[in-house]
Amino acid sequence: MGNNAYILVVEDDKPIRNFITAAVEAQGYEHIETDKGNEAIALSMSNNPDLIILDLGLPDIDGIKVIQKVREWSSIPIIIVSARENERQKVEALDAGADDYLTKPFGISELLARIRVSLRHRMVTSGEKEKVLEKFNVKGLSIDFTKRKVKIDEKEVHLTPIEYKIMALLCKYSGKVLTHNFITREIWGASVGNETQSLRVFMANLRRKIEKDPAQPEYIYTEVGVGYRLIEE
Template sequence: MDNKPLILVIEDDKAIRNFISAALRTQGYKYIETENGEKGLTLIMSHNPDIIILDLGLPDMDGLRIIEKVRLWSNTPIIVVSARGQEREKVEALDLGADDYITKPFGISELLARLRVSLRHIYRHGSEQKACMSEFVLGDLKIDFEKRIVSLRNEEIHLTPIEYKILTLLSRHAGKVLTHNFILKEVWGSTIGNEAQSLRVFMASLRRKIEKEPAQPRYILTEVGVGYRMVDE
């Protein structure tokens, strides 16, 4: 039985598509590819890929529309690969449901690293369905979800309820960029008012408690203008 993950590449630039496909083939991944959005949607429904690599600038439809359509019925990880490097477009893609965003030009080692993160999410989610995730461990940081205890180097640290909610939200999506709006909605239930400033304040406080050097964080990284990401390894 072949358990290798299947990756769908939706990219209209033939040179880039061949570049990605060659890298996937070298790494032993199974893959299918197409140059347009409509065919991509058909392949998603017919082949149920494990991961989708998606270009936004397709000839027949905007890649953002594909993200919207897929998220109506599937949680398949979507890695956007696009020449659109503006923060606004990154935020829009991530808010619509993309899992990651790589700006062209990019190195193949970066793409493969993002793929490995997405695959870990898939395997982690599968195990969580069998047994709910009870703890998160990353380096010296440990979160015991059942006891609601956060410890660093085996010493318990005190977090406020909001700090705990932010930390657990990031940890449950480790490796994935969470936009400011997503965090605000999940933690405060709203993106209206002073919550955006509150998020920055609570994040600074949280980092002072868990990071050895808050200005050079080890655990929670800032995606400038977009949001935050808990490292995954």
């Protein structure tokens, strides 16, 4: 795929749309743009882009509706860019099927990093069978999934079965925001009740085991009120 990826930019604020399109063009990505949600749905169906960058506050329909419609037929990565800082709306967008979330204002380097992460995940999942993760290595953290071994700076760390499942899930989606609901559904098969509180306890224990300073994590970042993000490999 490389930099020939085709990106749909959906943004009704023209200066921001120009900022985004200039950034993606400078990286060699092709793009198509619109300022309306209904047109975005039509363009996503007719052009089948590799990635959608989507504003939530559109003049005709809400961006959440665009996500829901696209998700009826496609797993195209969707990055939300929005001035909405409300955590509930971030969670709603991610749970509707968005892959990532950037709050305005944001820098070019952060936008491009998120694009690279989403395109890499698109490549992994675009085949009929999803790639099986065998090893994960980043900044002294190494995980061998075939042997179920986790090491920090070559020193083995013992994880409980649930901690290991959470770690494996975070690795599978490294660099992406995973909501509390998504994680609890994947781990416990539920998204309500005490599982969210249980998740916080397990995450605290996991951090104590793998982070040098759990208060200033290097590996697992908290997206306040939304979920967690593991550093990208």
